[in-house]
Amino acid sequence: MSTIVTRIPPSPTGHFHIGTARAALFNYLFARHHGGRIVFRSEDTDRTRSKREYEDEIIEGLHWLGMEWDEFSRQSENAPRHRELLEKLVAEGKAYVSAEPAKDAPERTVEVVRLKNPGKAITFTDLVRGDITFDTTELGDFVIARSLGDPLYHFAVVVDDMDASVTHVIRGEDHISNTPRQILIQEALGAPRPAYAHIPLILDEKRAKLSKRSGATAVTDYRNEGFLPEALVNYLALLGWSPGDDREDFSLAELVATFSLEGVQKSGAAWSREKLLSVNQRWMRKLSDADFLTHLDVGRNSSYMPEERLAKTVPLLKERAQTFGEARDLLSGELACLFTAPTPSLDTLRAKEPADRPSLTKTALEGILAPLESLPDGVSVEAVKDTLMPLADAEETKGKGGRGAVLWPLRYALSGQERSPDPFTLITILGKGESRDRIRTALAILG
């Protein structure tokens, strides 16, 4: 039993697409699960469209997601080998050079290399779908190279897979119809046929193949938005694959242990940002507060000082944000009041004040001051709540306005917002001194 070898063959002609990431992931999981080898191959035979910066982006993105490989190669570096085999096929009469009008400029004549098609039916076994049969006569003598020194994708792929001893080709469903012509080239070359597994495509909301116009399709976009690589990997794996039971929480290592081609779905899977967001939030919540802060990456931002106050807001961010981008938005929006003192308005402060007790707000806030002072610094939310909640409860027994008669002005005085975390949490994060200052500011406004 020979070792399993899979490949990750991205084409550096564009950004690192999530479809590329998922195909790479399935190859990675399958090989690692079986203790096999992984070959990374940059498919850069199209010299005009391939760019080194795209290749760098793809490699970096793959590493970011946690994937590694055992062998690195570039298709372009294999050019001498391609030429050698192309010449061999021509010498053997299995391919021929044909002079014909150029596709883009018919007035000019060029020479292309065509494979002599035996014109037979090709049946191959797809590990996901079973036997698939094509009649290759309609392909004719198809072009396999622009010239003897310039092979086309189909030819280069077959040669490189053969030379790398690739045993399993796991790729998108859009390659199904390419398979018979690649098998024809293999047979002309006398190359062994690898096993094929075509995985379902990722579809957009409109159930069409995911493309640039479908929204964010580059892995880098998600990275910049503040998604965790663990979340993307987890979500991508579950898109078109299932462990067979109800488990949904998978790390890369757990996927390696569990993955099997048996669980691969046959039909296309629609991309769901909603679901990704929820998976990402789950992974964000698993982070320690320190790690969370590192990912948040606002360390040197002076508007979120002091540092320990920022650290204390992490639980709030974990509860509210689904990406680190959202977390940063929260800090500069809804939670900005934790770092910048508000300027409360008189009307809003008194909004919940019962008509028959016009000075309730003022006495309530004044009543908070003494117990607040009695608290030691750095206590838990629970301790703050235990100390201050009785004041609100006492007000509730008087029946006018309930706890809100105390808690509303308190929260508003502290945050300056009608929507905010609860006052006990605010006090815990702001600290005794800052809380007292803000309450006094509110009292001054009340006159």
Place this chain on the structure above:
RNA sequence: GGCCCUAUCGUCUAAUGGCUAGGACAUCACCCUCUCACGGUGGUAAUCGGGGUUCGACUCCCCGUAGGGUCACCA
């Protein structure tokens, strides 16, 4: 259009001849509650249609229908 692939809640999926068709996301209701968020509980929601095979079909076969992919001197 030719060829190929596919078809379970809105979405991702489980159930590989025998269950009230399960879970997750989303959604709705209720609870928690000063607001927001979190959390808790419960609900709505699916086997594309028609024929077979079988004691019995989500599951197997055929025909429709629908969706997707592919038809390059791109990869």
